[in-house]
Amino acid sequence: MKELVIISGKGGTGKTSLTASFAALSRNKVLCDADVDAADLHLLLQPDIRQKTDFTGGNTALIALDRCTQCGLCVEMCRFKAISGDFVVDPIDCEGCGVCVDFCPEQAIDFPENTCGQWYVSDTRLGPMVHARLGLAEENSGKLVTLIRQEARKLAEEKGWGLIITDGPPGVGCPVIASIGGASALLIVTEPTVSGLHDMDRAAQLAAHFKVPGMVCVNKYDLNQEKATEIEARAAFYHMNVVGRIAFDPAFTKAMVKGRTLPEYEPQGDASRQVKQIWQQIIASDAMIN
Amino acid sequence: MIISVASGKGGTGKTTVAVNMAASLQRPLRFLDCDVEAPNAHLFLNPKIRETRPFSVPVPEIDEEKCTYCKKCARICRFRAIAILDKAALTFPELCHSCGGCMAVCPESAISEIGRDVGEIAIGQSAHMEFIHGRLRVGEAMSPPLIKAVRTYEQPDMINIIDAPPGTSCPVVAAMKGADFILMVTEPTPFGLHDLQLAVGAVAILGIPCGLVINCSDIGDDRVKQYAETENLPILMEIPFDRRIAQAYTRGELLVEALPEWKASFRELYGKIDRMVKKGDQR
Numbered sequence: 080m081k082e083l084v085i086i087s088g089k090g091g092t093g094k095t096s097l098t099a100s101f102a103a104l105s106r107n108k109v110l111c112d113a114d115v116d117a118a119d120l121h122l123l124l125q126p127d128i129r130q131k132t133d134f135t136g137g138n139t140a141l142i143a144l145d146r147c148t149q150c151g152l153c154v155e156m157c158r159f160k161a162i163s164g165d166f167v168v169d170p171i172d173c174e175g176c177g178v179c180v181d182f183c184p185e186q187a188i189d190f191p192e193n194t195c196g197q198w199y200v201s202d203t204r205l206g207p208m209v210h211a212r213l214g215l216a217e218e219n220s221g222k223l224v225t226l227i228r229q230e231a232r233k234l235a236e237e238k239g240w241g242l243i244i245t246d247g248p249p250g251v252g253c254p255v256i257a258s259i260g261g262a263s264a265l266l267i268v269t270e271p272t273v274s275g276l277h278d279m280d281r282a283a284q285l286a287a288h289f290k291v292p293g294m295v296c297v298n299k300y301d302l303n304q305e306k307a308t309e310i311e312a313r314a315a316f317y318h319m320n321v322v323g324r325i326a327f328d329p330a331f332t333k334a335m336v337k338g339r340t341l342p343e344y345e346p347q348g349d350a351s352r353q354v355k356q357i358w359q360q361i362i363a364s365d366a367m368i369n
Numbered sequence: 370m371i372i373s374v375a376s377g378k379g380g381t382g383k384t385t386v387a388v389n390m391a392a393s394l395q396r397p398l399r400f401l402d403c404d405v406e407a408p409n410a411h412l413f414l415n416p417k418i419r420e421t422r423p424f425s426v427p428v429p430e431i432d433e434e435k436c437t438y439c440k441k442c443a444r445i446c447r448f449r450a451i452a453i454l455d456k457a458a459l460t461f462p463e464l465c466h467s468c469g470g471c472m473a474v475c476p477e478s479a480i481s482e483i484g485r486d487v488g489e490i491a492i493g494q495s496a497h498m499e500f501i502h503g504r505l506r507v508g509e510a511m512s513p514p515l516i517k518a519v520r521t522y523e524q525p526d527m528i529n530i531i532d533a534p535p536g537t538s539c540p541v542v543a544a545m546k547g548a549d550f551i552l553m554v555t556e557p558t559p560f561g562l563h564d565l566q567l568a569v570g571a572v573a574i575l576g577i578p579c580g581l582v583i584n585c586s587d588i589g590d591d592r593v594k595q596y597a598e599t600e601n602l603p604i605l606m607e608i609p610f611d612r613r614i615a616q617a618y619t620r621g622e623l624l625v626e627a628l629p630e631w632k633a634s635f636r637e638l639y640g641k642i643d644r645m646v647k648k649g650d651q652r
Contacts, residue, residue: 087379089379090379090380092380117379117536117567122563158468159468176447176468178445178469178473181445215574216539216571220538220539221510249379250406250540252505256510272618272620274384275619277407277412284507302615303616306619335589338559
């Protein structure tokens with residue numbers, strides 16, 4: 080089983096547009112949207128949701144004021160300053176550590192489990208997809224990412240298919256770490272800007288840290304060819320292959336507005352041709368073959 | 370005054386708006402880059418860093434001389450950061466949320482806390498700005514403690530501009546909570562709209578007034594504007610797509626310096642926010 084995970088460090092470099100394009104260019108694969116915070120892949124693939132499951136993760140303290148004697152121990156012990164002077168827990172600040180629950184001498188604090196999102200198994204015109212929606216202002220995105228990647232793998236195994244394409248989140252923190260563990264290869268999508276280079280470097284460090292082989296592609300390369308060259312040199316420093324460059328092309332946005340992937344919207348365009356070459360490079364790479 | 374610049378979707382221009390608004394104001398202010406996973410503001414503001422402090426979080430250390438392996442610490446830990454075997458105590462510091470429960474529950478006082486470095490905070494000066502940013506160590510999962518630490522440098526009696534991370538979950542909330550105003554930067558595309566709606570939902574939970582900057586305002590479609598109208602979200606500024614703006618950005622140039630005609634617009638953007646916040650305070 081091979082899993083390609085698309086990440087970027089910096090947001091907005093084209094992860095989702097490329098993931099969707101790869102979906103249009105490949106067969107017998109399962110798609111996974113691991114950007115559970117701000118999932119967008121469904122906007123291009125219009126999934127038909129077949130299965131919907133609540134995601135529970137963590138607990139939040141809830142003080143039963145009728146049992147509370149206002150001794151103040153919980154306020155004193157909470158490291159997250161989540162309990163107000165009048166003994167109300169702010170669910171946003173509550174870390175779910177349960178210290179107040181265990182130490183309350185009156186056992187006046189309940190600790191219900193949170194439903195912090197939903198995950199879905201769907202059909203799309205480009206193949207099955209596992210995706211999720213984390214509740215607003217919620218925690219535990221890493222756990223939800225791990226869960227949907229496992230489900231995507233199960234689904235691929237059931238179908239006897241050997242490929243999963245996963246759209247990853249931006250940054251290098253919790254949900255990204257959960258997205259890349261055990262992946263066959265990463266594609267780092269970047270742009271030729273000072274921030275694109277800076278954040279691609281951090282994404283490459285992360286790939287090295289977790290020993291996942293990486294590849295790099297430079298989107299909108301013609302906005303600054305010098306920077307594009309600098310990024311490619313940095314990729315070489317991390318022993319990562321540069322699988323291609325894509326020119327700035329309004330066709331990506333036009334396709335998005337129509338709810339289509341680029342290869343579906345403008346199959347003969349320059350950008351589609353570049354994306355196709357990149358996809359061929361990726362599937363022919365050592366990490367995806369061996 | 371604390372203004373947090375956020376977006377939902379990444380790459381819509383948060384940093385561009387935050388640094389240019391800050392640079393256009395001619396008075397002392399604080400700039401706090403809270404996008405600690407991918408901090409970029411320094412690439413445009415080029416601050417002179419005078420101090421870099423390691424940032425650590427407290428994690429348990431178990432003194433096995435005193436430990437009786439009673440397992441109370443492992444039982445209280447909801448994050449599975451401690452495992453007690455028959456005759457061994459193991460800690461997993463990367464899972465620890467620093468709640469202090471294990472230390473408090475240990476009957477033998479066998480647990481103390483040691484600092485674990487998870488990143489750094491850099492402090493410097495850029496023109497009229499005091500610049501502070503956090504930088505999460507690559508490989509570390511939890512950014513909210515570092516974001517909160519950067520925000521301890523806020524000066525409520527000054528202008529504070531926060532560059533927030535993308536998304537809608539705990540790191541963004543850490544960068545928005547307690548702010549006087551959330552400035553949302555979006556682009557008029559289906560992705561931009563979808564993630565804006567999520568981010569505005571998160572802002573509503575926090576109950577903070579919010580306004581919109583539409584970047585690349587002439588690409589995509591007009592659904593973001595329709596949404597802003599139905600939600601009563603004021604559109605405070607529009608920046609059209611302009612190859613010169615995009616190219617200045619690639620080089621790390623400030624828009625207000627590369628194209629000085631933008632300076633007045635960014636100053637006016639701040640003026641609008643200031644008026645909205647003051648009007649809200651009167652209510």
